[in-house]
Amino acid sequence: MPSNTGAPSLKQQLMGMLEPGQLMLWSLSRKFNSEQASYDYLGFATDYLRVCKEAVINGEIFAPIFQISKLRDVAFGRFWVEFSSNRPSELTGSSALIPPLLSTSTGIVLDIGPGAGSQMHLLRSKEITSIYGPEPCTTLHPTLRTTAINEGISEKYHILPSGVSAKDLLPALRKTGTGVTDAYEKDTKNGIFDTILCVRVLCSVPELEKTTKELYALLKPGGRLLVTEHVVNRPFDGNGKGSVIGRLTQFIWMWVGWKFLLGDCCLDRDTEGALRGAAGVEGWESFDIERSAEWSAMPYISGTLVKKSL
Numbered sequence: 001m002p003s004n005t006g007a008p009s010l011k012q013q014l015m016g017m018l019e020p021g022q023l024m025l026w027s028l029s030r031k032f033n034s035e036q037a038s039y040d041y042l043g044f045a046t047d048y049l050r051v052c053k054e055a056v057i058n059g060e061i062f063a064p065i066f067q068i069s070k071l072r073d074v075a076f077g078r079f080w081v082e083f084s085s086n087r088p089s090e091l092t093g094s095s096a097l098i099p100p101l102l103s104t105s106t107g108i109v110l111d112i113g114p115g116a117g118s119q120m121h122l123l124r125s126k127e128i129t130s131i132y133g134p135e136p137c138t139t140l141h142p143t144l145r146t147t148a149i150n151e152g153i154s155e156k157y158h159i160l161p162s163g164v165s166a167k168d169l170l171p172a173l174r175k176t177g178t179g180v181t182d183a184y185e186k187d188t189k190n191g192i193f194d195t196i197l198c199v200r201v202l203c204s205v206p207e208l209e210k211t212t213k214e215l216y217a218l219l220k221p222g223g224r225l226l227v228t229e230h231v232v233n234r235p236f237d238g239n240g241k242g243s244v245i246g247r248l249t250q251f252i253w254m255w256v257g258w259k260f261l262l263g264d265c266c267l268d269r270d271t272e273g274a275l276r277g278a279a280g281v282e283g284w285e286s287f288d289i290e291r292s293a294e295w296s297a298m299p300y301i302s303g304t305l306v307k308k309s310l
Contacts, residue, residue, distance in 0.1 A: 016296025107194025
């Protein structure tokens with residue numbers, strides 16, 4: 001599929017390099033008003049200190065020393081709820097590709113890292129029988145439940161307090177009592193899910209290659225993985241569309257704290273390569289991926305991957 005339809009203007013190129021910085025500012029703000037573009041720059045620090053104080057009050061005296069990552073995730077969860085409810089309504093860039101992609105979801109769906117449920121309104125199709133949303137940040141669960149109720153899908157949306165790795169996900173699926181893992185446990189070739197959604201989430205999973213292989217195994221034969229992810233800028237892969245400046249900018253943003261402030265997100269992951277390798281020697285039946293904004297600090301891929309049928 002073709003990736004970029006035209007050369008970006010100088011302004012677009014500049015904004016493409018600064019986009020990670022803008023998101024970092026949002027993460028640093030306790031509250032952000034998208035219409036007035038106003039920030040509280042001490043917000044993240046304030047929320048983090050508040051989370052530390054709450055942990056100490058609740059008896060976890062040493063948590064601010066030995067559980068920094070956990071407390072940071074709680075603070076990030078509070079930011080993400082605020083960010084999701086205040087982001088601009090106009091869909092641009094990769095955001096514009098998500099609605100038509102998710103509208104093709106069918107059957108049993110795995111919605112990886114649903115966050116605050118910002119894409120839940122795209123999952124109301126009658127073609128979807130059930131949805132399982134593994135979200136390790138439990139701070140977001142109340143918002144997810146409320147969103148599922150408001151969207152009228154609470155009966156078929158199952159929120160899982162787990163990550164996406166098989167060792168966490170499978171026990172959480174069993175605990176739902178829906179029997180969703182029964183066929184898979186009898187024969188792993190059966191898979192579990194008809195559709196798996198990877199929307200801006202593979203950038204932060206702990207073990208990318210292992211995770212993508214596990215996701216491939218969890219797909220039913222003929223099942224589809226729908227993906228929209230920002231990826232590493234690849235200026236030397238031979239297609240002539242990557243950017244050395246874009247890659248350097250990614251390195252700089254990572255160095256100044258992107259990963260810490262954005263919930264372990266990585267700007268420089270070769271997610272496309274990991275997905276291609278996930279199917280092993282069998283390969284995918286279809287690997288329909290489009291690359292976009294390859295000149296920027298946040299290039300992204302979007303498309304549909306289909307597992308081979310038995």
